[in-house]
Amino acid sequence: MSMTLSDTQIAQILLISRPLQPKERTAFMAALFQDLLNHREEIGDGELGRTLRDLQHRYFQPPTVNEISYYGAPAGRGRGYPAAGTLRGARRRAE
Numbered sequence: 330m331s332m333t334l335s336d337t338q339i340a341q342i343l344l345i346s347r348p349l350q351p352k353e354r355t356a357f358m359a360a361l362f363q364d365l366l367n368h369r370e371e372i373g374d375g376e377l378g379r380t381l382r383d384l385q386h387r388y389f390q391p392p393t394v395n396e397i398s399y400y401g402a403p404a405g406r407g408r409g410y411p412a413a414g415t416l417r418g419a420r421r422r423a424e
Contacts, residue, residue: 332370332372334372335374337374338372338374338377341377341378341381342377345381345382345384345385348389349385353389353390354388357384357385360388361380361381361384364380365377
């Protein structure tokens with residue numbers, strides 16, 4: 330069965346699925362297809378939005394505090410905020 334989505338609906342699906350990890354994204358897309366797109370030829374924007382919201386809440390796993398640096402980047406990538414007690418020069422400035 331064929332399903333036609335507007336450009337706006339496709340953009341909405343991609344935007345909502347962007348923060349998901351690849352494994353989560355695969356499950357998210359499979360659930361979206363099965364729940365909504367599999368047995369229909371047309372879907373409204375509101376119904377798509379509600380379904381995407383529910384699916385994102387089901388599949389999105391936010392990173393833990395240990396996985397995020399001070400600046401919001403994943404820990405271990407780039408220049409994150411240093412661990413407590415390792416600030417360079419803090420003692421020299423305090424003295």
